Structure formats: C-alpha cells, structure tokens
Amino acid sequence: MSGTSAEARHATVRVALVKAGRTKIRYPAELLADDGTKLTVRAPWAAPHVRDFGFVRFEPGDVFTEHYWRDRWYAIKEVYAADGTLKGWYCDVTRPTVRTGDTLTVEDLDLDLWVSADGATILRLDEDEFAESGLATTDPAAAEAAVRALDDLEALARAEGFGTL
Template structure:
C-alpha cells in the first residue's frame, strides 16, 4: 500500500502517474535511479509518440527526461535532454507532494497531482517562463482550496527564484 515513505529500489521499473483532473491522467513507465525516502529520481523517454511544439521547446520521441520528485515538496523538476544527450532545459510542475505506492499489486508507481502551474528554464538559463497561470486561475482551486492555491503559488515563486539564481543544481543533487 502507500505510506509515502516506502523507498523504491534503483533499477526498478515503475509507472509514473500524473493526475491532471479534470483532464485525463498521464501515465508512463520510468526507471528508478535514486530514492532516499524523500527525493525520488526516475528516467523516462518522452511519453508522446509525436513531437510537441510547446512554443519555447519541442519535446519529441527520443528525448530523455530525468525527473525529480519529492515527498514533501510541492513541485517536480524534469531535466530534458535530446536522445544524444544535449540538454534542452528544465520543465517544472507545481504539484501536491509525491506519493509512492511501492507495494502495489500491479507494478510500483509514483503519483503526483498536477496543480496547473509550470515553469520552464532553458538550457542557457536565458529563458525563465511561468506557464499555465491562466489554467490555474480557471481551475477554481483558489476558491475550493485557498491554502493549497497559496502553496502552489509559493512553490512557483520558489522555482522561479532558483532559476534566477543559477538553476536547480542544489536541489537536484543525489
């Protein structure tokens, strides 16, 4: 079952489930690289089967995502590289803290509820973009769960501050 504290063994294949309500959830396999009970690192190929032009970057088959999740932080950070290893940038999702289901009857999985706010940091650190703030406003979260909405906005501010101060190296170390 899930206690959020179970650790995942490096080399294990898990399912990552991004809860996107009211939109359909996104689920894909990933390989665990690290888990200390707080910080989980997984690696996965881009889950799409066609390129997706985001306006600031194109995500495409063959891209490799090194994804960092935390059981107590309200965000995840995903380093995006081409299949040849060239870094594209970092895509950050503001989320509820990660929950790990290590003893699932199916394969182990990691679940994280997306709160609609995102941040992009380009590989050369010249582009720092706050994304989907309109979706966040339209979600009604501020009215339904004002404390959660405040935490989400504070997390986006924290990510932006890190991006302006040289990036995410300090939190991504493992």
C-alpha cells in the first residue's frame, strides 16, 4: 500500500523490526511521507533504557527520523538528541521494506553503519554477526545484496553524506 505525502502526514504506523525470522521490536511511528518507493517516519527511541555503543548513546528522549525504501537493501535513521541536536545516522542493512496497511516490516540483516553528525566517523558494524548468521549459505543472493548495500552506504556517506535525505 502506498499513499501520497499529503495523505501520509500525521498517520500512525507500526514499524516491525524482524531479525532471523522473529520480530525483535514493534513501535509506533508518525508517517511523514510515502511516495510509493520511499517511506519516512518519525519515532522516539523505543527502548526505556540507554543503549551505549561507545561511539553514540541512544537514550529516552532521542528522536529518530527513519527512511525506508521498497527498492533498496537498507534503512537510514537520523538520530537526534532530545534538544534537537543531530547525533548522526545509524544505517541498517535490511531487505527492502514492505508496507501492509499500517505496518512497515523491516527485516534486519545484521550489517550496520554509523556516521557521526560531522561525518568524520564512519564505522562498519556487526560484520561478525552477519558472518555468523549463515545467510551466505541459506540465501546467497540476499547475502550478496546485503554486502553490496553496506558498501553503497559507506560510499554515499564518504562522498555526499546523508544531509539531503
């Protein structure tokens, strides 16, 4: 299902993050836009506690503007502190997003990329988890698409950044 950006404004959707065939988390989000290919939502940090990665902390009060695509193997999430300061971009390698009614289903494929707000720090994350997932054996085409997506995200971050999403 898709709608115009005008129809999408202020609608509430549920984001379902699926990992290894199981729903990891579901959370409500405000649908900002859906042009039939790209969906943009806004949601507060969905966990009740702080998650400290060492290079960034996600904490209650943070707000995420999340960009999903039906034709790309990744999602890009702009992460803002409660005071509106941009912390950076957390990028998930995923299968293309599926919208069914008011639910966005996003299948996480373990690979991630972090880009700091100033673009100076770009980190490839969870490549060990991806290798251990067995996706290269169970679905080689998806594994190849996932690795390519991570490479594309890193190249985009280094060349242009994500400021014009």
